[in-house]
Amino acid sequence: MDPIQKELELIRAKAKDINGVELVACVAAMVRFKIKKTTHKSLDACFLFPDNYPHEPIVIELKSKVLADRLLYGLSQICEDEAKKLLGQRQILPMVEFINKFIAENPLCVCSDEISRIKRDLMTKDDEIKLKQKTSQVILKLKEGAYYLNAKLTIPDEYPEVQVGVEIKDQNLPETFRIHIVMQAVEIARRCVQPPMKKTPKDAPFKPKPSLGPVCEYLVKEVIHTFPKEICPCCREPCLPENPTNISNEPSDSRFIERVYCKHLFHHGCLDTYMKTPPFTGGKKCPACGNRIYHEKWKITPELAEARWAHKEARRRELSEVVDFLE
Ligand SMILES: [Zn+2]
Ligand SMILES: [Zn+2]
Structure with a gap:
């Protein structure tokens, strides 16, 4: 029997033994397989017999609606080299x-395309x-000055339907x-895979x-290459110390870093003074972006802030009068 016919027969008999592979066509003009791990990890592999087969490598064409072209191109190159190792033998099943x-x-x-874009x-x-x-x-190892952040991102089997x-x-x-960064990253990932709560019919x-x-x-743009360079909107000095070992972890320390709702960073001391200084009407607004500042530590109404300020001012005046009197 013709060696090609013999190989086709063997393929028909053995293809079903290979997990995740389906034989779609098996004739002398073309042998075609569907290779599928998940919906997003699937491709078609087409094999064409060259004139001098099997003394020439089998011609392989890879096609996929879901995998990136660059990946298919790279894989084709690897396959070509691999087929060359099988000269003189039946090449298709291997x-x-x-x-x-x-x-x-x-x-x-x-996610090969995404990874190339991230690198680039x-x-x-x-x-x-x-x-x-x-x-x-x-694995991401990110650096900005003396600051670093190492993250591990896991791609699930059902990606991209399931989030990273x-x-x-x-x-x-x-x-x-740390907690804030993780929460924010998880939220960004969740929004990629879950429809928004509020839907408009136009969507x-x-x-x-x-x-x-x-x-x-x-993680790259908004965290590691932003936070270490962030300037305190009050004193116009960098929020984070140049040397990370000088970071204050004491919440009442004046150099402790406060993060407010609009994402801006402040020194605790600067923000504390700012929050307790008029004007209070309409609530205190972030000097950097104009958004209202909401913060756990300064949860008072403009009226109360005003009253406290007035009280403090009165005390200060009283004291200065006493000082004047003593002089
Ligand atoms: Zn400051
Ligand atoms: Zn702001």
């Missing part, structure tokens, strides 16, 4: 197994991104920031979006 294994062992292939657009020369295919994780997992491994920003039907990119963008 190649299908090879591709199937590649998809299984490289779960981050599902977000990382500065001090930042590092590492891929852990074995555990389906992206966020964990801060280590950081030297103020300890009180297009909700479709989950990849969440790795938005979470990385937040």
Whole structure:
């Protein structure tokens, strides 16, 4: 029998034994497989016999509606090299197994485009991104001056339908920031995969979006490359000390860092003075952005603030009169 016909027969018999693979076409003109791990990890592999087969490598075409073109191109190159190792032998089944294994062992292939964009657009020369295919994780090591933040982002099997997992491994920003950073990152990821509570009829039907990119963008742009450079809107000096070991963790310390609702940072001492100084009408507004300041530590009404101010002023006047009298 013709060796190609023999190989086709063998493929028909054995293809069903390979997990996650479906034989779609199996004729001398073309052999075609569907390789599918999850909805977003699936591709079609087409094999064409060259004239001198099997003494020439089998021609492989990879197509996918969900995987990135760049990834398919890279994988095609690897496949070509792999097929060259099989000259003189039946190549199709080993190649299908090879591709199937590649998809299984490289779960981050599902976000390869996002990862290239993160590397290209977000990382500065001090930042590092590492891929852990074995555990389906992206490790970020971010740096700004003496400050750092290391995060572990886990890509679930059903990504992008399910959001990326966020964990801060280590950081030297103020300890009180850690929970806030994680909460904010998780919220950004959640909004990528869950429709908004309030829907307007004009909105297009909700479709989950990849969440790795938005979470990385937040950690890189809004956290590590912003907080250490933030200026206190009151005294115009940097909020965080140049040396992270000088961070104050004592909430009543004047250099303790307060984060207000509008995201601006203040020295505790500066904010305390500002919150207790008129004008109070309409509530105190952030000097940097004009948004009303809401903060746990200064939860008083403008009227009460006004009364306290008046009382303090009266006391000060009394005291200065006493001082005048003593002089
Ligand atoms: Zn200040
Ligand atoms: Zn503000």
